[in-house]
Amino acid sequence: MYNILLVEDERWVRTAVKRTIERTELPFQVAGECQNGLEALDWLRDRDVDLVLADIRMPVMDGLTFLSQLRERECMVSVVLVSGHDDFKYIQQGLRLGVFDYLLKPVEVEEMKGCLVKWMENVGSQKPAKPEVKxxxxxxxxxxxxxxxxxxxxxxxxxxxxxxxxxxxxxxxxxxxxxxxxxxxxxxxxxxxxxxxxxxxxxxxxxxxxxxxxxxxxxxxxxxxxxxxxxxxxxxxxxxxxxxxx
Missing domain, CATH: 1.10.10.60 (Homeodomain-like)
Incomplete structure (x- = not known):
């Protein structure tokens, strides 16, 4: 089972995203939730996950700043940015920072599945999953x-x-x-x-x-x-x- 850190300031959105991940029926689980990038950086100091799903627009620290500081720490965990704004400026900035993928809200099940499958094919296949369920x-x-x-x-x-x-x-x-x-x-x-x-x-x-x-x-x-x-x-x-x- 692969572990995901979910970074999103609105609780109801975190709940919706978790349900979407579950509905993909892929071997992923949300191992942690944070309300902003700063909280996520602290969370990751002594914990390890396979993938981070982070909203771009958040108070305290937004998703792009979070990703930038994560890379400054040389933490190369895969990050998927999520936004309600179809703005290629964000995509370009994210690409320069090494973002794995970019999703638009609301994220449908098939879009989430496609993203997670792509991660499994390109990253997950190169590393063992966390403690296996099967x-x-x-x-x-x-x-x-x-x-x-x-x-x-x-x-x-x-x-x-x-x-x-x-x-x-x-x-x-x-x-x-x-x-x-x-x-x-x-x-x-x-x-x-x-x-x-x-x-x-x-x-x-x-x-x-x-x-x-x-x-x-x-x-x-x-x-x-x-x-x-x-x-x-x-x-x-x-x-x-x-x-x-x-």
Whole structure:
């Protein structure tokens, strides 16, 4: 189970965010709550979490100041900024400070799930989870497949491969997967690959063609069209909009 520190000045919003996290049915729990960035810095002095969800606008110390001071301490815990204001100035400042992701209020379950899954794929897979609720032998077939997808990313994995790994018929696994994740196996893998593309566009200077190649797309145009269909911008447009990198 991965631990989250929730930093938000309004109690009812903290309650709503906790419920949203629970509804993702992913292995995350809120281990602590703070009302502002200063309180969160104190909380983190002698405690450790995997991920911090912090509002941008808070009294005493806002989310960006909190993130800046956190980095000055060389604390590299992943931080997701949450705001009710769709302002790219905040995104750009957060990116410069190494924010992992950025969510807009109100955060819907699917958006939260996408963010947490992306964290699991890119960060969580590189570190052991906190004291496990289940050991590997007790994980459900779908949970095992999610781990397999995270391990194989950005390489390709088919439903047949996944079914063989968990000793199930592909058709039956497909039904289980859709029931649990509310999307097909193919759509989940596609979104995972495009989320990785989004991360590479945001946090590296790799060319679009290099990112396409890394994700297994021989046709750059097809990759760009797929990215635009899911993210509403071409890879080049997305990078320019967020980071100003051509």
């Amino acid at each position: 050991d590997a032998q007790e994980l459900s077939p779908v949970e095992l497949v999610l781990e397999l997808i995270a391990e194989r990313l950005p390489g390709e994995i088919t439903l047949t491969d996944a079914a063989a790994a968990v000793h199930l018929n592909p058709s039956y696994l497909s039904q289980l997967f859709k029931q649990r994740m509310n999307q097909t196996f193919v759509d989940y893998v596609l979104h995972a690959r495009m989320n990785e593309a989004e991360r590479l566009l945001t946090h590296t200077s790799l060319r679009v063609s290099e990112i396409a190649d890394r994700l297994g797309y021989a046709d750059v145009a097809y990759f760009s069209n797929t990215f635009k269909r899911l993210k509403h911008y071409t890879p080049s447009e997305y990078r320019k909009r967020l980071t100003g990198i051509g």
